[in-house]
Amino acid sequence: MRWSQFFIPTLREDPADAEVVSHRLLLRAGLIRQLGAGIYSYLPLAQRVALRVQKILREEMNRIGGQEFYLPAIHPAEVWKESGRWSAIGEDMFRLQDRRGSDMCLGMTHEEIFTAIARHELRSYKQLPQVWYQIQMKFRDEPRPKSGLMRLRTFTMKDAYTFDVDASGLDRSFADQREAYKRIFTRCGLKFAIVEASSGAMGGSESSEFIVRTPAGEDLIASCEACGYAANVEKATSRLSPIEDEAGPEAPEEFPTPNVRTIEDLTTFPGGAPAERQIKSLVYVATDAATQEQYAALALLRGDHPLHETKLADSLGASQVRPAHPEEIRELLGASAGSLGGVGAADKARAAKKRLRIVADEALRGRRDMTTGANKDEHHLRGVSVERDIRPDAWADLRTVASGEACPRCESGTLDVYKGMEVGHIFKLGTKYSESMGATVLTQDGKEVPIVMGSYGIGVERIITAAVESHHDADGIKWPKAIAPFDAVVTVTNVKNEEMSAAGERLYEELRRAGLEVIIDDRDERAGVKFKDADLIGIPFRITVGKKITDQKVELFDRATKQSEDVDIADVAAELQRRVFEGL
């Protein structure tokens, strides 16, 4: 390519709306332009990067037996109604109607569509396993798109689906995908962690996220350096030192607590209790994942422990939970937040004819002589034993872990909580979709069984974003070699100088013949402008053809290390080939 004719609209100044590093640099380097909130156009430079990412995705998918499909992006509602997700998914789905008034949607993922194919065509265990994938546009009407390509409303996803006859087959397919993902992210120049995650509304038994650490990330990851434990905080646990309680009184004792509204208030109130001796009581409204029925949930935690809402939802089997409104709380328990508690809550709910489910955090197991609200404004109870006086409907891990807590897996480590972005997510789906949609095969002994599925996604834009977040400096992007838009740029410092210009053109042709992706900066600009632009868009290597050409020397500049050296022009092609292809 010739820079003078190639569309690279770089910006000298930072765009006002871009705060996150990757967003700012992708705009400034002329890769993307915004069309709307969470909707971006990819300009030629970005498309070159995306195509290289996709090439890696295809190679690694094909390597584990993947077969590439290309499915529609617009779907009739029927298949989504069959799986139950037409109603289970809320406003995140773009919905529309066709001219006949039939419900349609834009595809936010493709489990239903692939399953619809599988149920018609897969009949026998002999056809399994199958590994199907595609690289396709996805549409999700995010409530809050943000940070450039980090959270988009339309994006490119490599989504793969596996079909096995049984759980052990799924285990193998899942392991294959996991290994493929490791190779993909490594080849793309990313450092990542594989973490346990909640499978959420996706369903299924197990899921792992691939996370790239960056301050711009939206996920919180708890990890232990000592043993390698890593989990999304929506799933992470930690080991707590046990607390020895006194037996306490025979029964809870009520006492007045005027003006006490919070756990904190009660720690300083005369006759109160330290936070770890209090029970925090939080009322939520949960939506059942299967029936869509709404009901109240009372979450109980140790006073100094924050709730993690995803954990609460998972423990209830709810598709979503939200904090109850003050009126709802009063209707249910007859008191305001600040004086709530689990003692007698079930009776109160029954009296109010409301369904209530009480879930207690594991850290409350066996605790006695605790203090909590009395479900009577400005009154609390002391001497509460959780099992004796509350008898929760369920025990679950509800607590959000914090940095510095002890690792749940190893003896010595402590947890570090850091921000990261999800670049890939793999799920063991099991039979959720095959059962609801009737995708079955016959086993060897002639039994009809639902196909056991897995689903595996990688966001192409997320890889690009993570690469920029991980590889940049004050001058611009430093693309990892495998996904850079070009391998090298030949910079002719002065195109009006015949000798430089001619040497540059000859070198450009030679490098192209050597199999390198090269762009020649043949613009009639001053050298400084060209250097700044080359640094900004982040091409890994720059060959500067300048004054030293009289001695047959050019300069080889490494963008990542900023090291440069003079090389004989005759040796450049071989040297570049060595550096570019090394490690790929």
Add this chain to the structure above:
RNA sequence: CGGGCUGUAGCGCAGUCUGGUAGCGCGCCGCAUUUGGGAUGCGGAGGCCCUCGGUUCAAAUCCGAGCAGCCCGACCA
């Protein structure tokens, strides 16, 4: 959906409080000089001041409604 902020030239912004000729920097076009880290001079082009309505002799500016974007939170497959 709640809170905050912003819509003026391609980009970054001033002007709005106190109504009266629409400005600055960068970029863009032409000419000259310059040519290894975002050159200099001279000349020039470029505007539905987000939209609609209202007040006024007069609105970028005041009032009302709407739309859009960004940030925080809620949310998130």
